[in-house]
Amino acid sequence: MNWLRDERVRRALLEAVTIGIVAALTIYIAARAQAAGGLDLAFMQDRAGFGVGDQVLTDVSGRDSRWMAYLAGLMNTLRITVFGIALSMVVGFGVGIARLSSNWLAAKLAFGYVEFVRNMPLPVFVVFCYTAVVLRLPRIQESADILGLAYFSNRSVALPWLSFSDGAMAWGALVLAGILGAWAAHRVLAAREEDTGRPSYPTRAALGILVVAVVGGYVVTGMPATWNLPEVGRFQYTGGLQMSPEFFGLLLALSLFNAAFVAEIVRGAIASVPRGEREAAAALGLSPWQQLRLVVLPQALRVMLPPLATQAQNLAKMSSIAIVVAFPDLMNVGGTIINNSGEAIPVFILMTVTYFVLNLAIAVIFVGPQWRFSWSRGRRA
Amino acid sequence: MTTLRLPSGVDGTRTLTTDDARRWLRTRLFNSPANTVISLVLLAVLGWASWRFFSWLVLSANFDVVRANRRLLLVGRFPLGEEWRIWPVLYGFGVAVMWSWGAWGRVTRNALIAFAVFGILVLPIMAGASGTLQLAPAAVLAALAYFAARASSRSAGGRTRAQLVAGGLWFLLLPSSLVLLLIDGGVDPGLWGGVYLNVIVSSGAVIGALPFGILLALGRTSSFRALRVGSTVYIELMRGLPLPVMLTLAWLALRHFLPGWGGLENVDLVYRVTIAFALFTAAFIAEALRGGLNAIPRGQREAASALGLSGTQSLVLIVLPQAVRNSLPALAGEFIGLFMMSTMVAVVGLTDMLQAARATTEQPEFFGRQKEVLLFVGLVFWMTAFGLSRLSSQLERALSGAGSRRA
DSSP states (O other): OGGGGOHHHHHHHHHHHHHHHHHHHHHHHHHHHHHTTTTOOGGGGSBOOSOOOSOSSOOOOTTSBHHHHHHHHHHHHHHHHHHHHHHHHHHHHHHHHHHTOSOHHHHHHHHHHHHHHHTSOHHHHHHIIIIIIITTSOOGGGOEEETTTEEEOSSOEEEOEEEEOTTHHHHHHHHHHHHHHHHHHHHHHHHHHHHHOSOOOHHHHHHHHHHIIIIIHHHHTTOOEEEEOOEEOSSSEESSEEEOHHHHHHHHHHHHHHHHHHHHHHHHHHHHSOHHHHHHHHHTTOOHHHIIIIIIHHHHHHHHHHHHHHHHHHHHHHGGGGGGGTOOOHHHHHHHHHHHHOOHHHHHHHHHHHHHHHHHHHHHHHHHHHHHHHHHHHHHO | OOEEEOTTSSSSEEEOOHHHHHHHHHHHTOSSHHHHHHHHHHHHHHHHHHHHHHHIIIIIOOTHHHHHTHHHHHHTTOOTTOGGGTHHHHHHHHHHHHHHHHHHOOOOHHHHHHHHIIIIIIHHHHHOHHHHHHHHHHHHHHHHHHHHHHHHTSSHHHHHHHHHHHHHHHHHHHHHHHHHHHSTTOOOGGGOOHHHHHHHHHHHHHHHHHHHHHHHHHHHTOSOHHHHHHHHHHHHHHHHSOHHHHHHHHHHTGGGTSOOGGGGGGOOHHHHHHHHHHHHHHHHHHHHHHHHHHTSOHHHHHHHHHTTOOHHHIIIIIIHHHHHHHTHHHHHHHHHHHHHHGGGGGGGTOOBHHHHHHHHTTSGGGTTOHHHHHHHHHHHHHHHHHHHHHHHHHHHHHHHHHHHHHO
């Protein structure tokens, strides 16, 4: 039995044992999942048998398949995620910069906001925003309004929005071309400025091209977009961008909650830029705004993008709390499908995969720009 | 005339004059035109918001909804006459928190102000004087524990002993609270509720998640490929999954994975939810610990094996204690987060404090009192999270101080 004392043999044996244990656990879980339905998704083609409320881009009814209901839920999750990320970034950047402000009141208020939110459970925040704020808004006939542009009531919330007519696609194409043109012009002129040392005004040129594309395109394509202002009807609003109280309450809570975390990320990233960078920029004669825009923010942005991506993923995951306010998101619809089909495991595997893909997409969208930053830094160096 | 401590004074204190106030305002609020505009706008917003809030508080708020439903918010539908199972846990929790605080640090002025405002102003207004008085013995006991821990940790040896006692308190508290619920016939888990359910679910999940998380962290940093891959896949799977999905899994599908020994697969929903929380939190604990594990120099393990310790001995005696200590702040953050996220049990229909609060406003006499009751719930969670996070930052400071002394 001398071979048992050989370190390599013992190691190989232990390796085999651990592989065996992990494999056995995996097989056990897989076998149990297989016995409970596994990946058999045939039932998803049956009639859903329930309606999905709060649909905007989709129009799925109970007569459509479960796949269509699932899709409608996914669209709602995407809607709350996209709006939520956008709003939390805007508020979070504002609060994060305010925390570093030289204005005592702004810094303290921002600090208080962050401390308040970070010690508060999200579900309490969501329930408060929905039942104590949105549902306590006035009735629709007595809507609260902001300058007659946006209306708030316990039945619905309506914001000004654009309404598009026939030429909108052409206008969109022109705007896209303008953005590409502006980007190309900026690159060419900036490179020339760097090579020759003569001022070539890349920013002004790019902005000019953009304005011409947007305004010129708007006129040429026959003014395809007009402001669509909401109006108060007897029982509902007409026109504008309308949101259900569930959507609005959830959006409010998720974005205000996440904004506090975004603010901490922004503050940390800006504070991570060494003081000397700013002082050097000031010594070169840059104005405070230029210091921030040209020196501090580009460096801070590189630091903050990965944690911001994580935070955005968190928001996407947290949006599944929608069930608490009965907003029909992916998870809510998935739960209903489980209840009316009895197929728990397949739906769970489906939901897990869906959330994974969503998280992956967010990572690519956020960390995509970071590649550009590291790349452009490498080019300049 | 108020005397305030100013850092510029020679003796540390001097009388505050109107000149000081003017200078203070000028340098902090009105030092440039832009800042003046910002300050004025913020002051206007702040004034408007405070006016709205205080006029609501004085004129229309009515905290009867909290007072009348105190019991529901605290323990849900827990049977009358069974409270003896709960009070020791509440007392023990207060004593453990304040003893730990005394053993590792001290209560800062800001924390003291927060506690005082909450205990003397907020609680009596919301929960009523009699409700506050019921908590007074627990508060007194907790304060006594704090001063006892402070007094006994004057010397370095006494401090170590006090810290060991604190560890023992926490170690005993969680299992004993569960034992108290189960002995003498026990109470049907379906009747557990209120903030007590939040405490039970989160502490039960901690007990399960900590060992599992340690195993996962070791697995992820292990030299055995199968363990590394298995742990990594598990951790990333849990981190990518929303908690509500995990809870619904526990609700509707965990029985498919539990072995059928003695009816284990049909175990009560509260236990299943606790298992789900534990499985979920373990992944995050593992990640927090991995940072602590990676921070330990190779030399520690090499020195251990030079002393003749086996691989397991060096892991348990040398590596793990340091790793846990390094990542204590991160772990504390996970536990606080777990307590707050325990309000997610609403998703599977358990009556925790948040759900109990929602139920109160369905009583006809309290219809429309959501603001009052949710404000109360929010404040309870806020104070707990705030206190625990201050405790953990004291802990962090004490531990980093210990590290630098040795170096």
